[in-house]
Amino acid sequence: MIERLRIERLRVIRYADVRFNRGIYWFHGPNGSGKTTIIEAIHLLSTGRTFAGKAELDPLIQDGQAGMSIRLDHSEHGGFTLHKVRGEDKHLIRSTQDTMKQNEVARLLPLVTVHAQSHLLIDGPAVVRRRYLDWGLFHTNEAFVQQSQHYARLLKQRNASLRQGLPDRLVRSWDELLGETGEYLKMHRENHLRSLKPHIDQCLQALLPEWKVEIIHRPGWSRLTEDLTTAFAKTLEQDRVRGYTGIGAHRAELALQVGGKAARERLSRGEKRRLSLALRLAQLLWYKHLKGYPPLCLLDDFGMELDESGGRTALDIVSASGAQALVTTTEHLLQTYLSYTPVKAVFHVKHGEVQIH
Ligand SMILES: Nc1ncnc2c1ncn2[C@@H]1O[C@H](COP(=O)(O)OP(=O)(O)OP(=O)(O)O)[C@@H](O)[C@H]1O
Ligand SMILES: [Mg+2]
Secondary structure, eight states, X not given: OEEEEEEEEETTEEEEEEEOOSSEEEEEOSTTSSHHHHHHHHHHHHHSSOTTOOOOOGGGBOTTOSEEEEEEEETTTEEEEEEEETTSOXXXXXXXXXXXXXXXXXXXXXXXXXXXXXXXXXXXXXXXXXXXXXXXXXXXXXXXHHHHHHHHHHHHHHHHHHHTTOOHHHHHTTHHHHHHHHHHHHHHHHHHHHHHHHHHHHHHHHHOTTXXXXXXXXXXXXXXXXXXXXXXXXXXXXXXXXXXXXXXGGGOEEEEEETTEEHHHHSOHHXXXXXXXXXXXXXXXXHHHHHSSOOEEEETTTTTTOOHHHHHHHHHHHHHHTOOEEEEEOHHHHHHHGGGOSSEEEEEEETTEEEEO
């Protein structure tokens, strides 16, 4: 559980110090007051990226300031600090040891985040859904993480030999290892989807009961080919024309379909919000089922493009999971939803300052 968050010189926030306990924490206030910045600070610390997926942190340092810091105290893992000085590399520190790698922080501070760009899980490119699938593997399967890094290195080498126009013999020298590693990633992604599926079904049943959503893992190469190494051999000529490896585990896709059509084409905006919420909350339930405790839940602009029943259902799922949640919303929606969260606190954010109600 997070116990305290301190932010210095991040965007509109000059200094904020907020304490937390169990339950749901609401942040409301005018546009531009710093609501998103508060919860995004935790996302930055855990993942190294903004909600928009950007890793460049200098634009986030308050104008005219030389650096920023985010410090989080966790009941089990102690203190974590992210320091960023303009123009220098960022620095991640844990109170019990020296500098940490971003992956270590991400593992200790698992997050399920829903924000304005979350519809990209439905509308965006395949990489967004691949990351969605790999999130669970990242948190539970160290070997998978190593194998996917290994795969990325091998792929880079094969692509370099294609680009340089090296003879077939040299390009194909990567195929066996790359093929085997790709098969490994495929198997683990399929297994993971199977274990995630009951939780997805539960959340879809609650949030999108009128649609039957099909979720299909496509490994990134034809199922008609017996294995990936053989598939590489069959597509070598196309790869030569393209100048890169066009098939493989790096092209895996999690296809989302309703009534045999792509969800992105068939669903309304609000239905897409519900679908992406269901998929994210399924991760929350899956993680809790496996580890015995839920990840921290960050919900930005809660209620946007959702009808009241959708918002209520989502809050019910979060509350029932026992997750600690930080939620930003408008004054109006706060009044709508506050009564649906039994254990809560409310903060008002104004010109980058946070006041408890
Ligand atoms: N480097 C910076 N220095 C100072 N202020 C900045 C910087 N970058 C962004 N800002 C300002 O910080 C504010 C962003 O705050 P934030 O996105 O947290 O607001 P919010 O309360 O979530 O607003 P909304 O209701 O619109 O979602 C904006 O007013 C923005 O102009
Ligand atoms: Mg905001």
